Amino acid sequence: MKSALVTGINGQDGSYMADLLLDKGYKVFGMERRSSSLNRDNTGHLEDNENFQFLNGDLVDQNSLLRCLKISEPDEVYNFASQSFVYESWNTPEYTGDATGLGVLRMLEAIREYGKEVRFYQASSSEMFGRLVENPARESTPFYPRSPYGVAKLYGHWITVNYRESYDMYNVSGILFNHESERRGYEFVTRKITMNVAKISLGLSDSFALGNLDSMRDWGYAPDFIEAAWLMLQQDEPDDYVIATGEAKSIRDFLDAAFGCVNISGWERFVTQDPRFFRPAEVDVLCGDCSLAKEKLGWEPRTPFNDWVKSMVDNDLRLAKRELILREQPITFRDMS
Numbered sequence: 001m002k003s004a005l006v007t008g009i010n011g012q013d014g015s016y017m018a019d020l021l022l023d024k025g026y027k028v029f030g031m032e033r034r035s036s037s038l039n040r041d042n043t044g045h046l047e048d049n050e051n052f053q054f055l056n057g058d059l060v061d062q063n064s065l066l067r068c069l070k071i072s073e074p075d076e077v078y079n080f081a082s083q084s085f086v087y088e089s090w091n092t093p094e095y096t097g098d099a100t101g102l103g104v105l106r107m108l109e110a111i112r113e114y115g116k117e118v119r120f121y122q123a124s125s126s127e128m129f130g131r132l133v134e135n136p137a138r139e140s141t142p143f144y145p146r147s148p149y150g151v152a153k154l155y156g157h158w159i160t161v162n163y164r165e166s167y168d169m170y171n172v173s174g175i176l177f178n179h180e181s182e183r184r185g186y187e188f189v190t191r192k193i194t195m196n197v198a199k200i201s202l203g204l205s206d207s208f209a210l211g212n213l214d215s216m217r218d219w220g221y222a223p224d225f226i227e228a229a230w231l232m233l234q235q236d237e238p239d240d241y242v243i244a245t246g247e248a249k250s251i252r253d254f255l256d257a258a259f260g261c262v263n264i265s266g267w268e269r270f271v272t273q274d275p276r277f278f279r280p281a282e283v284d285v286l287c288g289d290c291s292l293a294k295e296k297l298g299w300e301p302r303t304p305f306n307d308w309v310k311s312m313v314d315n316d317l318r319l320a321k322r323e324l325i326l327r328e329q330p331i332t333f334r335d336m337s
């Protein structure tokens with residue numbers, strides 16, 4: 001039975017990775033950091049799985065990583081943990097550099113100290129391309145990050161490459177373009193939109209504010225993208241791959257699609273723009289070319305854009321309806337006991 005350590009387990013990608021690995025018969029260890037209010041919305045379903053175990057660890061604490069490796073004895077490590085919100089990286093640039101950048105170095109050093117053969121996946125990002133020098137971006141496209149997050153990811157990316165070349169480690173970097181799902185954090189623009197669309201269609205809200213509506217992203221569906229991460233660790237030789245759909249759409253296009261799912265036309269009535277949500281430096285357009293992944297991994301995106309946007313809206317309608325029911329239920333003495 002293969003064993004895998006997955007960091008960032010309670011996030012979108014870590015949780016899907018755990019599902020995929022368990023389906024493939026792995027023993028899976030999910031690393032989470034200590035929190036005063038733990039959020040296992042994405043992983044609650046794993047708690048009773050006998051092939052799954054949570055471990056405490058933090059990318060800013062070197063010894064905790066070595067401890068996780070010793071307990072899990074992994075064949076594969078998937079590093080999804082990071083301060084992953086680009087907007088927040090201007091508020092906490094130092095912490096973002098520490099966790100998202102140096103955290104990768106700590107994990108690689110922990111693997112070296114652990115001393116056994118381990119295959120390592122690093123979650124690199126299209127944000128490293130930032131101001132696109134070549135459109136669509138490929139593995140050979142020069143990087144030009146536009147945020148403290150992008151700069152930190154670039155460090156994580158190059159240290160992964162460097163340790164592969166320096167120590168002959170099996171390290172790969174997946175350069176993933178935006179991917180979304182029903183498990184996406186509420187602060188990211190797609191989920192913010194789908195949840196607000198659900199609330200508006202149920203009469204729970206009548207407007208919401210966004211920032212820049214003109215930026216364009218190459219959006220795919222997270223479960224498809226996670227398969228690519230697994231495939232990268234199953235090859236004879238380690239390499240880095242761009243994972244993307246090859247189609248860029250604007251925030252306006254996403255609003256059209258999401259409001260269309262609840263048959264509302266003219267979303268402009270419900271959406272305002274607030275300077276608070278603009279960024280000090282924007283990435284105007286991101287689009288990727290995944291030809292290498294198609295050729296070498298046999299990977300390509302499967303789920304069409306409109307299908308997964310509908311899944312997100314339907315999921316948020318379910319959650320918002322639950323909120324509506326809770327609001328309408330009178331609180332009785334028994335409920336409060």
Ligand code: NDP
Binds near residue numbers: 012
């Ligand atoms: P999420 O934000 O959903 O998940 C990130 C996870 O990392 C969270 O569970 C968080 O824990 C954990 N984490 C944060 N800081 C630390 C730390 N210091 N030590 C341990 N764990 C920590 O991100 P996604 O699942 O969307 O993305 C996964 C990875 O892929 C990230 O590294 C992201 O930067 C990268 N990426 C994502 C893309 C996307 O479109 N989704 C595209 C390209 C790259 P907690 O729950 O406690 O906050």
Ligand code: GDR
Binds near residue numbers: 086213277
């Ligand atoms: P991004 O995703 O920064 O691409 O990073 P996000 O959804 O936060 O922003 C996408 C675009 O939408 C614009 N935008 C808004 N964004 C947010 N969050 N909230 C708003 O109100 C809003 N209004 C407009 C942004 O300006 C931006 O142009 C994601 C993360 O998953 C990273 O971890 C990952 O590395 C990259 O994708 C690839």
